[in-house]
Amino acid sequence: xxxxxKLLLTFPGKxxxxxxxxxxxxxxxxxxxxxxxxxLTQQADNFVLPGLSTPSAAILNPxxxxxxxxxAPWCNICKLSIGNLSRLNDELHTVAVALDYxxxxxxxxxxxxxxxxxxxxxxxxxxxxxxxxxxxxSYYVIxxxxxVLGRSAGYSSLAGLLWRTQKI
Numbered sequence: 001x002x003x004x005x006k007l008l009l010t011f012p013g014k015x016x017x018x019x020x021x022x023x024x025x026x027x028x029x030x031x032x033x034x035x036x037x038x039x040l041t042q043q044a045d046n047f048v049l050p051g052l053s054t055p056s057a058a059i060l061n062p063x064x065x066x067x068x069x070x071x072a073p074w075c076n077i078c079k080l081s082i083g084n085l086s087r088l089n090d091e092l093h094t095v096a097v098a099l100d101y102x103x104x105x106x107x108x109x110x111x112x113x114x115x116x117x118x119x120x121x122x123x124x125x126x127x128x129x130x131x132x133x134x135x136x137x138s139y140y141v142i143x144x145x146x147x148v149l150g151r152s153a154g155y156s157s158l159a160g161l162l163w164r165t166q167k168i
Contacts, residue, residue: 036134037151044068044142045130049097049121052107057119059095059127063144066093067165068131070123072100073110075136077155082137084158086117092141092165097123099133141165 038044046060060066069085071078085094096118098107104122111120127133131140141150141164150164 036132037138037153038132038140038148040148040151042148044140044146044148046146047127047130049123049127052098052104052111052120052122054119057121059097059121060142060146061093064093065144065149066095066142067139067161068142069094069096069137069139070099070128070131070133071096072136073098073106074100078137079114081155081157082116083114084156084161086115087158088161088165094118096120097127099123099128100136
């Protein structure tokens with residue numbers, strides 16, 4: 001049996017091809033999922049939408065950086081990642097926009113099961129088209145002037161969300 005020190009030194013060298021391939025596949029999938037999203041620095045449209053449990057509200061707050069998280073209540077990845085928004089809400093203005101739902105009750109059930117503490121707006125096909133949403137979840141970080149600063153699609157942990165929003 002090899003001592004742990006030698007084992008740790010041989011691990012990267014022994015598996016570098018596998019690790020490199022995994023990183024390349026992950027990067028390729030991420031780029032592919034983002035291919036149709038709004039481009040960085042592109043102007044994002046601001047919509048006033050009905051709120052799930054609040055009056056109508058705008059997606060963006062002028063002058064304030066905003067994380068806009070697009071989800072569908074049937075999306076399993078959304079079920080895993082949407083809870084991270086509540087912890088992030090203190091860091092920047094955060095809003096969740098429901099898309100591709102049957103009715104408001106379906107969204108209310110989804111949100112209630114997750115104890116979400118961010119505003120939830122009820123989006124529509126016009127919003128989905130304007131933000132070029134083709135996969136769930138998708139999110140954008142948008143500056144106070146409405147320009148896209150960051151974007152991503154798919155699952156993101158709290159650490160991933162914090163890293164992406166802080167580096168911007």
